[in-house]
Each structure stands twice: as C-alpha cells, then as structure tokens.
Amino acid sequence: KRAVVMSYVDLTRYDSSANIVQKKLGQDEDLRGLSSILQESDDPSSSNALTKVICTVGVKSRTVPELVALLEAGMTTARFDFSWGSMEYHTRTLNNLREAMKQTKILCATMLDTRGPEIGVQLAPQDVSSFDSRAPKVLALEQGNRVTLTTDVSVPASSEFLPVNNPDLVHFVEAGDDVFVGQYLFTGSETSSVYLKVDEVDAKAGHIYCTCKNTARLGGVLLTVQVSNKGDDLPTLSEWDRHVIEHWAVPNQIDFISLSFTSNVQAVHECREFVRSVGGGGVSIVAKVERLSALTHIDAIVDASDGIILSRGNLGLDMPPEKVFLSQKMVLHKCNSAGKPAVITRVVDTMTETPRPTRAEATDVANAVLDGADAIMLGAETLRGQFAPKAVETVRRICRQAENVFDHENHYQMQLPPAMVESGLLSQAEALASSAVRAASKVGASMIIVFTRTGHTAQLVSKYRPNMPIVSLVIPRILQNSIRWVLEGERAARQGLLHRGLVPLLANPINSDPNALLNVVFERGKAKGQLSKGDQVVVIQKVGTTSVVKVIAVA
Numbered sequence: 001k002r003a004v005v006m007s008y009v010d011l012t013r014y015d016s017s018a019n020i021v022q023k024k025l026g027q028d029e030d031l032r033g034l035s036s037i038l039q040e041s042d043d044p045s046s047s048n049a050l051t052k053v054i055c056t057v058g059v060k061s062r063t064v065p066e067l068v069a070l071l072e073a074g075m076t077t078a079r080f081d082f083s084w085g086s087m088e089y090h091t092r093t094l095n096n097l098r099e100a101m102k103q104t105k106i107l108c109a110t111m112l113d114t115r116g117p118e119i120g121v122q123l124a125p126q127d128v129s130s131f132d133s134r135a136p137k138v139l140a141l142e143q144g145n146r147v148t149l150t151t152d153v154s155v156p157a158s159s160e161f162l163p164v165n166n167p168d169l170v171h172f173v174e175a176g177d178d179v180f181v182g183q184y185l186f187t188g189s190e191t192s193s194v195y196l197k198v199d200e201v202d203a204k205a206g207h208i209y210c211t212c213k214n215t216a217r218l219g220g221v222l223l224t225v226q227v228s229n230k231g232d233d234l235p236t237l238s239e240w241d242r243h244v245i246e247h248w249a250v251p252n253q254i255d256f257i258s259l260s261f262t263s264n265v266q267a268v269h270e271c272r273e274f275v276r277s278v279g280g281g282g283v284s285i286v287a288k289v290e291r292l293s294a295l296t297h298i299d300a301i302v303d304a305s306d307g308i309i310l311s312r313g314n315l316g317l318d319m320p321p322e323k324v325f326l327s328q329k330m331v332l333h334k335c336n337s338a339g340k341p342a343v344i345t346r347v348v349d350t351m352t353e354t355p356r357p358t359r360a361e362a363t364d365v366a367n368a369v370l371d372g373a374d375a376i377m378l379g380a381e382t383l384r385g386q387f388a389p390k391a392v393e394t395v396r397r398i399c400r401q402a403e404n405v406f407d408h409e410n411h412y413q414m415q416l417p418p419a420m421v422e423s424g425l426l427s428q429a430e431a432l433a434s435s436a437v438r439a440a441s442k443v444g445a446s447m448i449i450v451f452t453r454t455g456h457t458a459q460l461v462s463k464y465r466p467n468m469p470i471v472s473l474v475i476p477r478i479l480q481n482s483i484r485w486v487l488e489g490e491r492a493a494r495q496g497l498l499h500r501g502l503v504p505l506l507a508n509p510i511n512s513d514p515n516a517l518l519n520v521v522f523e524r525g526k527a528k529g530q531l532s533k534g535d536q537v538v539v540i541q542k543v544g545t546t547s548v549v550k551v552i553a554v555a
Contacts, residue, residue, distance in 0.1 A: 001512055006082075009136065009397075010171060011181060017479070019543060020026045020106065020381050024076055024133045024264050025482055028144070028496075034417075038238040041247075044548060045192045048400060048401065048469075048529075049396040049397070049399045049403065050400075050403050050467075050500050050501040050553060051073055051247075051369055051374065051375060051376060051399035051400075051402075051403065051468065051499060052076040052077065052374060052375035052376070052401070052497060052499070052500065053074050053076055053077075053329040053375065053378065053395055053396060053448065054075075054076070054078075054079050054375055054376070054377040054378065054498075055068075055070055055075040055077070055079060055377050055378050055382040056079045056081055056377075056378060056379045056382050057078045057079065057080065057093055057097065057379075057381040057382065057383065057390070058080070058081070058084075058085060058089070058093055058184070058383050058389060059129045059234050059383055059384045060092070060095070060382075060383065060384050060385060060386075061382050061383065061388050062092070062093040062096060063473075064096045064099050064100050064103070065087055067093075067100035068099075068100045068104055068387070069389040070100075070388060070389055071100055071104045071108060071384065072104060072105040072106070072279045072389070073388075073389040073390075073392035073393045073396075074085055074392050074396045074438060075108060075382075075392055075393075076108060076109065076497040076498075077108065077109040077110065077112050077256070077375070077497055077498060078094075078097050078108055078109070078110050078111065079114050079256075079258070079377065080093065080094065080110065080111065080113065080254075080286070081111055081185075081213070081379075081383075082112065082113060082114060082115050082244050083113070083118055083120070083184060083222065083224075083260075084129055084221065084222050084242070085116045085126070087247065087248045087309070088127075088547055089126075089127045089191055090248070091248070091252070093382055094110065095272050095447055097110070102103070104251075106315040106365040106493060107322065107493065107497065107504060107506075108494075108497070109130050109255040109256065109453060109494040109495060109497040109498065110252075110253075110254045110255050110494075111256040111257070111258055111286070112244065112245070112248070112249045112253075112254050112256070112258065113253070113257065113258040113260060113288075114236070114237065114238075114241040114244070114245075114256050114257065114258065114259055115238055115240055115241055115260065116238060116259070116260035116261040116288075117137060117166070117236065118167055118223070118224060118229060119164050119165065119225040119226070119231070119235030120161045120164070120222050120223060120224050120225060121157060121163060121164055121165070121167050121181070121222070121223035121224060121225065121548070122153075122157075122163075122165060122221075122222055123136040123157050123218075123220065123221050123223065124136050124221035124222075125173060125290055127236055128221055129221060129384070130544060131132060131180070135220075136157070136193075136221065138200050138217045138218065138219045139157060139159050139217070139218040139219075140159055140216075140218075140229075141159055141194050141215065141216050141217075141526060142212060142213050142215050142437065142546060143210050143213065143214050143215045144211065144212060145211070145212050145376055146158070146160075146199075146209065146210070146211055146212075147159065147160060147161070147162060147196065147211075147212060147277075148160060148161050148162070148207050148208065148209055148210070149164055149169065149179070149196075149207070149208040149210060150162070150164070150206055150207050150208075151163070151164060151166070151167040151169060151170060151206035151207075151213075152206055152503065154167060159533070162181065162225075164225055164349065164364050164472060165384055167206065168207065168234060169225070169227075170201055170202075170203040170206055170207075170208060171203060172227070173198055173200060173201055173208055173227055173230060174349035175198050175199060175200055175201060176197070176198060176229070176453065177197075177198040177227055177228065177230060178197060178225075178228045178519070179195070179196040179197075179210060179225060179226070179227050179228075180194075180195055180196075180197075180198070180225070180226045180227075180228070180317050181193070181195075181196060181210075181218065181223050181225050181313060182194070182218075182223065183218065183220040183222075183223060183224075184220055184221070184222035184223065184224055184496050185379045185380040185383055185384070185493050190219050191216050192214070192216060192217055192218055193216055194213070194214060194216035194218065195212075195213040195214055196210035196211065196212060196213065196250070197210060197211050197213055198210050199211055201321065203356075203358070204400060212517050214241065220512060222515060226317050226318075228318055228462055229291075229292055229318050230289060230318060232263045232293045234261075236259060236260075236261055236262060236263065236267035236271070236293075237267075237271055237272065239271060241272060241526050245275060245276040245278065245280065245405075248317050248410075249275075249280060250275070250278050250279050250283070254283060255283065255284060255489075255491055255495050256276065256284045256285075256286050256306075256307075256493045256498065257271065257283055257284070257286065257288065257493070258286050258288050258309055259271050259285055259287050259288055259305075259357070260288045260290070260311075261288065261290060261314075262287040262288055262289060262290075262294055262298070262301060262305075263293045263294055263297070264293070264294070264301070265297055265300035265301050265303075265304045267286055267287075268285055268301060268305050270306040270535055271285055271305060271323070272304075274296060280342055282491050283491075284306035284307065284495055284498075285305050285306050286305060286306055286307040286308065286309055286343070286498075286501070287301050287302075287304075287305040287307070287308055287309070288308075288309045289301070289309065289310050289311060289315065289331060290309055290311035290313075290314035290458045291314065291315065291318055292315070292319050294482065295327060295331075295472065298330070298331060298417060299334065300438065302335055302338050302340055304336050305340065306340065306341075307335070307340050307341040307342070307343065307498055308335050308341075308342050308343065308375075309343040309345060309346065309348075309377065310327070310328060310342065310343065310344055310536060311345050312324060312328070312344065312346045313345060313346045313379075314316050315327065316346075319332065324437065327427050328344065328368070328371060329371055331359065332344075332372040332373060333371075333372065335372070335374075336372045336414075336415065337414075337415065337464065339460055339462075339463035340392055341374040341375065341459075341462075341498040341500075342372060342373050342375075343373065343374065343376070343377050343498070344368040344373045344375075344376055344377065345377045345379065346379070347361060347364055347365050347368065347375075347376055347377075347378070347395065348361045348362075348378070348394065348395060348532055349364065349380065350503070351357065351362070351381045351387055351390070351391040351394065351461040352380045352381050352384065352385040352548065353385070353386060354387070355387045356394070359516075362398055365395055365398040365399065365402070366398055366399075366401065366402035367402075369398075369399050369402035369403060369406065370402055370405075370406060374413070374462070374499055374500040374555050375498055375500070376393055376395050377459055378392065378395070380516065399539070401468070402530065403522045406465065406467070407549075408441070408465055408466065408467050409441075411421045411464070411465045412434075412437065412438070412441075412464050413464070415465075416434050416463055416464070417462060421478070428547065429456060429457050430460055430462055432457060432460075432532040432540055432547055432549060433457060433461040433463065433464060433476065433540075434460075434464055435514075435549050436448055436450075436461055436538050436540050436549045437461060437464040437465075437466045438536050439538050439549060439551060440466050440468060440536075440538040441467075443465065443536045443538070443551055444536060445468060445535075445536045445538045446468055446525075446530065446532075446533070446535040446536065446537060446552070447468050447469055447470075447471060447521075447530060447531060447533055447537045447538075448461055448466055448468060448470045448471070448527060448538045448539075448540070449470075449471045449518065449521055449537060449539045449540070450471065450472050450473060450540045450541075451473050451475060451514065451517075451539070451540065451541035451542065452472055452473065452474055452475070452476065452492075453474065453475050453476075453489065453492070455472055455474060455492040455493065455495060455496045455504065456494060457540060458470055458472035458499075459472075459496065459499050459502065461499050461501075461540070462500055462502050465500065465501070466501065468501075468518050469501055469503050469530060470501045470502050470503065471503045471504075471505060471521055471525075472493065472494075472496045472502050472503065472504045472505065473505050473507055473517060473521065474492050474493040474504060474505065474506050474507060475489065475507045475509070475512050475525065476487045476488055476489030476490065476506060476507065476509045477489060477509065478509050489506060489509075490506060492504075493505070493506045495532065505521065505524075513544060514541060516541070518552075520555075522537075522554050522555070526554075531554050532554065533555065534553055534554060535553070535554045536551055536552075536554075537551070537552055537554060538551055539552060540553075
C-alpha cells in the first residue's frame with residue numbers, strides 16, 4: 001500500500017519553485033528581494049486572497065455576531081460536523097449563519113461532514129460542549145497503565161474504562177495493534193491524546209485490554225478512536241448519516257457533503273445515489289481521504305467525486321509521518337489535473353489557544369498553496385478556538401503571500417501540455433477556459449468574468465490557476481414545479497466557493513442584459529479595490545449560439 005505514496009517521488013511538481021521565488025523577489029545587488037520580505041504585507045486585510053477558507057462552526061462560532069466576524073475575516077464555507085451535536089443544535093447555527101449573511105451581504109457555502117464509521121467515546125450528553133458547566137472532568141491516563149476499551153456503553157468513562165460506541169471494534173482489533181484516542185478535533189499540540197498498544201482482545205466480553213504508551217489527560221465531550229490501518233470494511237454511510245442527509249441536509253439546501261472515511265469509489269457512488277434518492281441531486285459529494293486504503297484507490301475516487309479533502313490528521317495516523325507530504329503532493333497533483341477542488345486540513349492547530357501560528361504552521365499553509373490547494377479547512381481553530389476570526393485572517397494572509405510567488409506559467413503548461421492540444425481531445429469548455437487564462441496573462445488583466453448557468457466553465461478557469469480573481473456570474477433560471485416558482489442557480493453560485501480564485505455572483509434573473517451585468521461587476525470591483533478605470537478584463541460569454549472570449553477595458 002505504501003508503494004502508492006512512494007511512486008509520486010518522480011512526479012514532483014515544484015522543482016522550479018526556488019527559481020520562481022527568486023524571480024518574484026528580485027534577487028539583485030541592491031537587495032530589493034530582501035526588502036520586499038522585510039516590509040509589511042501590502043495586503044493586510046487579506047481580502048484579495050484567492051485560496052478559500054472552510055470553517056468548522058459551533059460552540060465558539062455559532063451566534064450571529066461570531067459568524068459575522070468569521071464572514072468578515074474571510075470564511076467562504078461553513079462546515080457542520082455531525083460527529084457531534086444534534087440536528088436541532090446545528091439548525092440553530094445554520095439559521096444564525098443565514099442571518100449573518102444577510103447582515104454582511106457575504107455569500108457563504110455550507111458543508112455537512114458525515115460521521116461515517118468513526119468510533120468514539122461519548123463523555124457528555126448530547127449538545128453539551130466542553131465549555132458548559134455540565135462538561136465532564138478530565139480523565140488522567142499514565143504511561144504504562146492498563147486501560148480497557150469496552151463496547152458496553154453503560155460503563156462510565158474513567159481512567160480504567162473507555163466505552164466505545166461501535167460494537168464491531170472487538171471484531172477487527174488484534175493484539176499488537178496501535179490505537180489512537182484523542183479529543184474530538186484534536187490538535188496535536190495538547191496532551192489530550194493517548195496512544196495505546198493492544199495486549200488482548202476478549203470479543204465475547206466486549207473488552208480490549210491495552211497499555212498506555214504515553215501520559216495524557218483526556219478532555220472535551222467526545223473522544224475519537226482510530227485503529228491504525230483497520231476498519232476499512234465498516235460502512236462509509238452510517239444510519240445516522242442517512243438520517244441527517246435526508247432530514248437535514250436536503251431540506252436545508254446544503255451545498256456539499258463531506259464523505260468521511262471514503263475508502264473506495266463504491267462509497268462515493270453509494271453516497272451520491274442515496275442523496276439523489278432523497279431529493280438532493282444538486283448536492284456536491286466531496287470525498288474525505290483519511291485512510292491509507294483511500295490512497296490505493298485515489299484515481300477512481302478523484303474521478304467519481306466533486307472534490308477531495310485530504311484529512312491529514314487521521315491520515316497521519318495510518319502512515320509514517322515522513323510520507324505524509326508525499327501523499328499531499330500526489331493527491332493535489334491529481335486533483336489539479338482533473339480540475340477538482342482540493343482541500344487541506346490541520347494547518348494552524350496552535351491557534352486554537354494562541355493568537356499566532358508556529359513558524360512550521362505558517363510554512364505549511366504556504367506550501368499547501370504552492371502544492372495547488374484550492375482551500376484550507378480549519379477545525380478546532382474555529383469550532384472551539386479562542387481566536388477564530390484571527391485564525392481565518394492569518395491563514396488568508398499567508399495564502400496571499402504564497403499566491404504571489406506561485407508559478408502560474410508552470411502550472412498552466414502542466415494542465416495543458418502540447419500533446420493534449422494537438423490531439424484534438426480538448427472539450428469546448430476547456431478550450432474556452434484555457435484560452436481565457438492565456439489571454440488574461442498576456443494582456444495583464446485584472447479580472448476574468450465568466451457568464452454561466454451551471455458554474456462549470458468558471459470552475460475550469462480555476463483549474464488553470466490565473467493570478468487574478470475569476471468572477472463566476474451565474475445567470476439563474478426561474479422554474480415552476482408543481483407547488484411554486486423555484487430560482488435555479490443559487491446553489492451553483494455557492495458551490496463555486498470551493499475553487500481557488502472563484503468569486504461567484506448571482507445575477508438578477510429578471511434583467512440579465514450582459515452589458516448591464518458587466519457594469520455591476522465593474523462597480524463592485526472598483527468598490528473592493530480590485531479594478532480601476534482602464535484595467536483590462538477578460539470575459540467569457542455566449543453570443544447567440546457562439547461562445548467567445550473577449551478583452552474589454554473598464555470604463
């Protein structure tokens with residue numbers, strides 16, 4: 001299995017990254033390169049970052065003021081993690097998010113993160129957070145002590161017994177296995193994670209006897225349990241997930257489903273078929289790669305899904321730490337080539353408790369951008385963190401600096417090799433998208449505007465990573481079903497918020513005159529400081545039955 005990761009060594013994309021950084025920084029005798037590093041960032045607001053930020057909401061980020069602060073800081077997608085919390089709890093958060101969007105006039109997509117076959121230890125009643133007075137006491141585990149994982153959930157959690165919520169655990173765990181137990185959305189910087197070595201399994205009694213490999217204090221309301229490279233046969237969609245999708249995600253018009261613990265392409269197909277069967281045909285399925293088994297099927301998973309989340313926290317427990325960066329480069333390369341959005345997790349863990357990331361974390365964020373990530377996902381940093389808006393702002397500022405030295409030309413050439421062009425296999429949409437990016441680069445355009453109904457062409461433009469914003473001007477359609485009039489296109493606009501550089505705008509369905517819409521975009525761009533009079537803008541639109549790419553000047 002590990003050979004899959006090793007094989008990517010020969011496909012390293014950024015062999016020229018050092019050169020592009022040197023070119024961008026201007027390494028010359030008067031040290032202008034050094035001064036450009038030492039001077040303050042020219043974009044302190046981070047509002048012009050092309051890379052998206054997904055925030056896990058709840059606990060410390062669920063009131064209207066808290067969500068307004070996240071939107072203004074740069075949150076583009078709100079993630080609702082159903083590993084914890086009831087539908088009623090998350091509904092209140094969702095309603096507050098919609099109110100926050102109305103107040104700020106900032107568009108934000110929504111994502112449901114499924115529980116999947118996640119194994120947990122529930123330490124508190126439903127909807128009780130670790131900040132509540134009813135929160136449980138911390139469990140102290142000492143290195144060398146014995147602890148028993150039991151499938152009897154009636155046993156109170158203690159330093160000697162941890163009751164797990166999945167009775168199948170005793171059937172695939174064996175003596176000698178490594179088991180990780182950590183706080184829900186663990187950061188790695190805290191001491192609330194313990195590694196266990198399995199000594200003996202008594203399946204009949206439902207007990208797994210283990211020895212602690214380190215000292216830890218297990219806190220929070222939910223502990224997650226992961227057995228290294230075991231449990232792939234458990235169903236990807238649990239009964240709880242199916243219930244939540246049917247009765248919460250679909251009625252609430254959720255944009256993305258993050259399919260936790262995707263192990264193969266069949267899991268993606270199964271999820272999509274179920275979502276469609278309950279009326280959620282427009283929901284995008286984003287596969288979460290967090291087990292080593294998923295890497296062995298990564299090509300098929302990328303092809304079948306609408307995007308990939310590389311969950312490095314769980315994946316890092318399944319493979320040697322020195323291999324994690326290789327898996328990141330491989331997965332991002334495959335996503336970029338397929339034009340599918342790629343999301344990286346676990347980046348600024350320490351900002352859960354501190355207002356500033358470590359040097360390694362800041363570098364990690366930048367490298368994710370240089371590797372080709374479309375979005376950065378924040379977990380504990382925004383769910384229970386003390387500096388949630390600051391974490392978003394910091395990540396976006398780092399992303400913008402990395403985007404400034406991203407090798408756009410090299411990326412473009414890799415996405416559109418001459419052999420592909422000469423073969424004549426390029427689709428019309430891909431030809432338009434690549435031509436628009438090339439034209440924008442040649443004329444020094446400040447923006448690319450795409451007239452679209454589905455958002456697909458704009459997403460293809462993002463695939464070629466232009467160094468300017470891509471405005472996806474979605475023209476909605478008013479349709480009538482058996483009950484009422486429906487505006488089709490809102491979800492297509494929001495789903496563009498997972499792609500790097502995409503700025504979705506929903507046009508007025510009553511007045512969709514192209515020139516009037518362009519003027520609206522121009523005025524909005526001027527107000528945000530993205531456009532000035534005389535700037536060049538590349539436009540993709542349909543004139544009659546013909547799709548065209550044109551360059552116009554901002555009036």
